[in-house]
Amino acid sequence: MTKKQQRAAELYKALITQYPDAHCALHYNNPFELLVATILSAQATDVGVNKATPALFKKHPTPQSMASVTTEELEPLISTIGLFRNKAKSIHASATMIENDFGGVVPANMKDLLKLRGVARKTANVVLGNAFGKNEGVVVDTHVGRLAGRFGLTKETKPEKIEKDLMKLFPQDDWTMLSHLLVRHGREVCKKRGALCDSSEICQAFCSNVS
Ligand code: SF4
Structure with missing residues (x-):
């Protein structure tokens, strides 16, 4: 294990101790609902998506x-x-392709998920990690990207490159939970506006913003 991986392991341990119940904030009952909810969540809040999806899923x-x-x-x-x-x-379009090309079943692999309209790696990782229990990548949303930089886990700014750096630093089994943990810390402490830098021991120990 490299020094960076050792530090990453310590950060993961601190985060999971702080947020043991971290989980996907979107509401869903099956892979199709999670896929649709995740497509809807692009540049929108999970809370707003969760308000709309019960009626959508009831009808369709x-x-x-x-x-x-x-x-x-x-x-x-x-x-x-x-x-x-x-x-x-x-x-x-995604529902139509799932129906016509995949026998009405959401594909459980990256290659086929990426064929669906509105699905890039981030959405595919959400579905694979949460609905299918497959750690094929790390979900890099705005919180994960911001925190990965501030915790010194990457110098990259593009999501695909940040994801690659995170995949090198953390064990594959932890990839899905890692994203939930960073999102939670981003929402509760490292807020986009008004980060609560003094309130968290994790920040004191791991953030490059703290001198
Ligand atoms: S110290 Fe501040 S900037 Fe750094 S992770 Fe914590 S809240 Fe974010």
């Missing part, structure tokens, strides 16, 4: 159902979420 609980209507019929169900017109197109 399966890929078959969602594919059977037009995007215009989906729009009113998600109109409270930013970029809803484009997202309606993405969830409709």
Whole structure:
């Protein structure tokens, strides 16, 4: 184990001790619901998505159902979420491909998930890690990107490069939880505006902002 990996292991231990119940904040009952919720969550809050999805999933609980209507019929169900017109197109196209090409079942592998409209590595990692229990990568959202830099885990700024650095530093089994932990710390302590730098022992021990 390198010195950087040793430090990463210590950070992980501190974070999981602080946030033992960290988990995906999106509400879902199956891989299809998580896939749709994650597509909807781009540049939107999880809270806002969670408010909209119960009615959406009640009306269209399966890929078959969602594919059977037009995007215009989906729009009113998600109109409270930013970029809803484009997202309606993405969830409709994804549902249609799942129905036509994957037998109505959300694929459980990165290659096929990336074929779905509106799905890049981040969304695929969310679905694989949380709905299928597969650690194929690290979800890098705005919190993870910010915290990875501040904790000195990467010097990169592009999500794909940050993800690669994190994958080198942390054991594969920890990748999904690592993202939940960093998101939680980002939401509770290292807020975008008004970071509570003095309030956390983890910050004192690991953040490069603390001298
Ligand atoms: S010390 Fe401040 S900037 Fe650093 S991780 Fe903590 S809250 Fe964020």
